[in-house]
Amino acid sequence: MRLGVFRNIRGVNFSLNVKGNEKVEVLLYHPGAAEPFQVVQMRDENKTGLVDAVHVALPRSLKFEYTYRIDGVEKPDPFARVLRRHVLADGTEQVRCVIEPEFTTETQPLEILYKDTVCYKIHVKGFTKGEGSGVRHPGTFAGVREKIPYLKKMGITSLVLMPVYEFLETPVQPEVQIPAEYAGDEIVYSVLNTKTEAETRKNYWGYTEGYYYALKNDYCATDDPVKEFGALVDALHDNGIECILEFFFEASVPGWMVINILHYWRMTFNLDGFHLVGYGDWITAVQNDPLLSWTKIFYVNYDRSRIYPYGKPLIRNLAEWNQDYQNGMRRFLKGDLASAGEARYFLTLNSGEVARLHYFADHDGMTLYDSVAYNEHHNEANGEDNRDGILENHSWNCGVEGVTGKRAVNQLRARQQRNAFLMLLTSQGTPMIYAGDEFCNSQAGNNNAWCQDNETGWLNWNRGKAARDLRAFVKDAISFRMQHPVLRQHLPMRMVDYRSVGYPDLSCHGKMAWQIDDYEMKCAFALMYCGSYAKREDGTSDEFIYLAYNMYWEPQEFALPDLPDDMKWKIAVNTAETDSFHPENWKDMPETGTDKSVSAPPRSIVILVSEPKQEEKKTGMSPEGAGKSADKTTGKASDKTAGKAAADQTADKSSGKKS
Numbered sequence: 001m002r003l004g005v006f007r008n009i010r011g012v013n014f015s016l017n018v019k020g021n022e023k024v025e026v027l028l029y030h031p032g033a034a035e036p037f038q039v040v041q042m043r044d045e046n047k048t049g050l051v052d053a054v055h056v057a058l059p060r061s062l063k064f065e066y067t068y069r070i071d072g073v074e075k076p077d078p079f080a081r082v083l084r085r086h087v088l089a090d091g092t093e094q095v096r097c098v099i100e101p102e103f104t105t106e107t108q109p110l111e112i113l114y115k116d117t118v119c120y121k122i123h124v125k126g127f128t129k130g131e132g133s134g135v136r137h138p139g140t141f142a143g144v145r146e147k148i149p150y151l152k153k154m155g156i157t158s159l160v161l162m163p164v165y166e167f168l169e170t171p172v173q174p175e176v177q178i179p180a181e182y183a184g185d186e187i188v189y190s191v192l193n194t195k196t197e198a199e200t201r202k203n204y205w206g207y208t209e210g211y212y213y214a215l216k217n218d219y220c221a222t223d224d225p226v227k228e229f230g231a232l233v234d235a236l237h238d239n240g241i242e243c244i245l246e247f248f249f250e251a252s253v254p255g256w257m258v259i260n261i262l263h264y265w266r267m268t269f270n271l272d273g274f275h276l277v278g279y280g281d282w283i284t285a286v287q288n289d290p291l292l293s294w295t296k297i298f299y300v301n302y303d304r305s306r307i308y309p310y311g312k313p314l315i316r317n318l319a320e321w322n323q324d325y326q327n328g329m330r331r332f333l334k335g336d337l338a339s340a341g342e343a344r345y346f347l348t349l350n351s352g353e354v355a356r357l358h359y360f361a362d363h364d365g366m367t368l369y370d371s372v373a374y375n376e377h378h379n380e381a382n383g384e385d386n387r388d389g390i391l392e393n394h395s396w397n398c399g400v401e402g403v404t405g406k407r408a409v410n411q412l413r414a415r416q417q418r419n420a421f422l423m424l425l426t427s428q429g430t431p432m433i434y435a436g437d438e439f440c441n442s443q444a445g446n447n448n449a450w451c452q453d454n455e456t457g458w459l460n461w462n463r464g465k466a467a468r469d470l471r472a473f474v475k476d477a478i479s480f481r482m483q484h485p486v487l488r489q490h491l492p493m494r495m496v497d498y499r500s501v502g503y504p505d506l507s508c509h510g511k512m513a514w515q516i517d518d519y520e521m522k523c524a525f526a527l528m529y530c531g532s533y534a535k536r537e538d539g540t541s542d543e544f545i546y547l548a549y550n551m552y553w554e555p556q557e558f559a560l561p562d563l564p565d566d567m568k569w570k571i572a573v574n575t576a577e578t579d580s581f582h583p584e585n586w587k588d589m590p591e592t593g594t595d596k597s598v599s600a601p602p603r604s605i606v607i608l609v610s611e612p613k614q615e616e617k618k619t620g621m622s623p624e625g626a627g628k629s630a631d632k633t634t635g636k637a638s639d640k641t642a643g644k645a646a647a648d649q650t651a652d653k654s655s656g657k658k659s
Contacts, residue, residue, distance in 0.1 A: 003016065004077065004079035004080070004213070005066065005077060005080070005097070006099075007060065011055060011056050011057040012055070012056050012058050013053065013056075014026050014054050014055075014056065014066075015052070015053040016042075016052050016079070017051050018051075022070050023071055024069070025042065025070075026040040026042065026066060026068060026069075027067045027068070027069055027074065028040070028058075028065075029067075030063075030064060030065075031063055031084075034088055037064075064099075065084060065098055066097050067095075074094070076211060078211060079213055080097035080211060081099075081213050082097070082099075082214055082215075082225065083211060083217065084097075084098055085217065103268060104267070104268060105230045105234050107233070107238065108270055109237075109295065110272055111272070111294060112157050113315070113490070114316060114319060114355035114490075115485075115489060116157065116482075116488065117158050117242075117430045118425075118433070119156075119160050119244070119430065119433065120154075120156040120159055120433050120435060121160040121162070121359075121363070121432060122159065123205070124140070124161055124162070124216075125139040125140075125204075126458040126459055127143070127144055127147065128143035128144060128146070129143075129459075130455060131455070131460050131461060132460065133461050137221035139218075140221040141221070141225075141228045141229050141231075142220075142231075142232070144232055145231065148239050148241065149239075152240070154438070154471075154474065155475060155479055155482060156241060157240065158241065158244055158273070159241055159242065159244065160275060161244070161245050162205060162206060162207075162363060163205070163206030163207060163210070163245075163246055163248060164216055164229070165206075165210050165212050165213070165215065165216060166210050166216050167208050168203065168209075168210060169204075201383060203450065203451065204452060204453040205449075206248070207450075209249075209250060212247065226268075230268075233269050233271065242273065243269070243271055244271065244274060244275060244296060245271060245275070246276075246277055247261070247274060247275070248277040249276065249277075249280055249282060250280065251278060252280070254282065255285030255286070256285070257282075258282040258286060259282075259286060259289055262274055263291060266292065272296055273317075274296070274297055275299075276298065276299050283303075284303065287299070287306070288306065288307070292317070294315045296319065299318070299319075300320065300321050300323075301320060302318055302320060304353060307353065316352075316353070316354075319356065319357045319430060320354055321357050322349075322356050322357055322429070323362070325359065325427075326358075326359055326365070326394075327392075327394055328345075329343060329420070329423055329424075330360065330394035330395065331394050333360075333416060333419060333423070333551060335396075335523050335603070336523065340518045340525050343423075343549070343551075344508065346429075347427050347428065347549075348492075349429055350428040350429060350492040351492060355430055356430065357429065357430045358430065358432065359431070359433070359434065360423075360424055361434040362432075362434055364447075364448070365393060366393050366395055366443070367436065367437055367441055367442060368437035369437065370395070370446075371393060372396065372397070373402060373403070373445070374397050374402060374445040375401060377390070377393060378402075378446060379446050381446065381456065382449075382450075382451055388448050389448030390447055398412045398413050402445060414470065415575055415603060415604065416603065417437075418470065418578075421438070422477055422575055423605070425474075425477040425478060425481045426487055426547055428488070431481075433474070436460075438471050439471045440466055441463065442460070443457070444456060472579070473581070479581075480572075480573070480581060484542050484543070484545060486530070486534035486545060487529065489533075489534065493505050493529075495508075499533065501530065503561075505529070505533040506527065506528070506529055506530075507527070507528045507561070508528075509525070509527075509528060509558060509559055509560075510524075511556075511558070511559060512559050513561045521552075521556060522552040522554075523551045524548070524551065526547060526558045527549075529547075530544055531543045531544050543609050543611065544567070544609070544610035545610075546560065546569065546608040546609075547605065547606075547607050547608075548598055548600045548606045548607075550601070550602070552603070554602055555599055555600060555601050556599070557597045557599050557600075558597060558599075558600060560597055560598055566613055567611065567612055567613060568611060568613050569596075570608060570610070570611050571598070571608055573607035574604060574606050574607075575604045575605045576601040576602075576604040
């Protein structure tokens with residue numbers, strides 16, 4: 001019933017699922033020996049269904065390695081927890097399995113809510129293997145552990161690891177057979193031959209099947225992968241950072257198998273979540289598994305009719321990995337004129353059932369820097385004549401393809417990266433940062449670096465002053481997000497004043513307050529969040545926050561709604577400047593009578609935050625209190641159009657009637 005190999009008081013039990021009529025033998029080796037000291041055949045009378053088992057009386061103190069021989073071919077156990085590689089006398093390499101003592105990490109999962117989560121995705125080897133990482137154990141779990149202070153300083157709450165199970169780096173590929181009718185066609189032969197050569201390249205990412213229970217030895221600085229990885233998880237937890245693993249499964253993998261694998265990793269290492277890559281019906285079993293009900297599960301698309309059959313859990317654990325966000329927001333970033341409505345949708349997208357995980361870059365596609373430095377992908381190094389990879393990157397090189405010394409182009413690229421990060425970190429969903437994007441990491445335009453286990457696929461930590469400036473900006477942007485709960489709500493915004501505070505929770509603005517004018521504004525719009533709809537930990541209300549997004553190539557004016565009488569606007573952020581997050585740099589809005597507006601430079605984001613007027617600072621009146629005070633004296637908010645606008649923005653588009 002328990003697949004794999006486990007000790008008991010009488011010896012060791014071996015259990016394996018087989019196809020049916022295969023001859024299966026267990027080969028037992030002394031550690032490092034060339035020949036087995038015992039061969040045990042599994043018998044048909046011990047088989048139940050497709051599961052074969054045998055119990056071997058072995059002393060508990062005996063250390064040994066084992067493999068299976070199936071129809072004469074020696075193979076590792078797919079359920080093995082630890083694998084060891086040996087180079088035999090004839091030069092061939094053999095992989096054997098080892099039984100390790102039962103292990104469990106000391107810390108427990110952190111269960112951070114999605115609204116408070118900032119994810120950061122890494123490749124364990126590439127994260128610290130490249131230039132300037134400054135760790136003693138580059139390319140390993142131990143090296144990642146050395147970078148925890150960096151992650152904590154940045155404000156990261158959840159670390160997502162690309163596959164760390166023992167996957168095949170050079171999988172066996174079937175021989176390419178050229179059909180007889182094309183035997184003399186040089187073009188067909190060339191294409192097939194090139195593809196075959198490319199497929200034999202090293203698999204660096206790991207999105208393939210493998211030995212799902214075993215940690216990858218190549219990512220270890222020690223000879224004990226279980227303890228080394230467990231120490232990483234414990235260290236992350238001790239610093240308030242979650243650990244989330246990615247697994248790839250083929251669509252044909254049975255649901256029970258996926259469940260068993262995730263149970264093992266969850267219970268052994270007390271992991272905080274999993275990102276499941278692939279398209280299989282196994283997700284139905286996973287999303288409804290009681291043991292994983294408080295564990296974060298990322299997937300591309302859930303069947304909402306089947307989720308939470310036992311009632312919604314206390315902790316919302318499911319989240320959609322939303323590539324549509326990346327594509328839509330990149331279109332807006334580069335200034336596509338028809339993209340404003342789509343961007344507004346993604347910036348405010350949230351759900352009470354399934355959380356939304358948003359990102360500007362992932363492993364599959366261009367890095368953020370490359371998306372503002374290249375119009376086309378450059379995958380020649382992959383060996384497929386640049387035919388591989390995503391064709392549409394929604395990128396813009398800012399005027400020059402690739403590396404350039406032109407100051408104006410580099411300044412624009414820096415601004416565009418600040419714009420991207422500020423959009424990501426002011427979105428209502430859960431943000432995910434792809435490692436290195438915060439310091440301009442580049443893959444030289446390669447958008448499919450699956451086989452680039454080299455400087456292309458590794459992070460370069462020495463990217464100069466521009467990288468340091470961007471990293472500081474991202475750190476401040478994360479801090480700004482965490483300081484303002486109104487930017488990270490648990491439930492979707494309603495765009496109505498459902499608490500009767502004088503303002504809707506969220507409203508949209510353009511050249512005129514309370515009105516959306518996509519065609520007039522040209523790839524631009526503004527959002528205003530009312531701080532009365534979000535509480536800080538101390539119980540006080542958040543501020544009003546007004547965000548003017550202008551991705552057009554000319555400056556544009558945005559109308560400002562009136563605040564309560566005792567409050568005023570202050571410019572907190574302007575991405576046209578390299579350093580504007582610090583309060584000492586904040587600027588008062590000039591008093592211009594009743595018609596107030598703010599100008600956003602070309603391709604920039606300007607954020608305004610409310611603050612009490614000088615004479616009101618001593619009272620400590622919150623925005624919520626101010627709004628209610630105005631409501632009591634006038635019966636409406638200071639801006640006389642606020643109530644009408646809130647209703648207008650919820651109008652039924654099909655009937656034209658107010659909802």
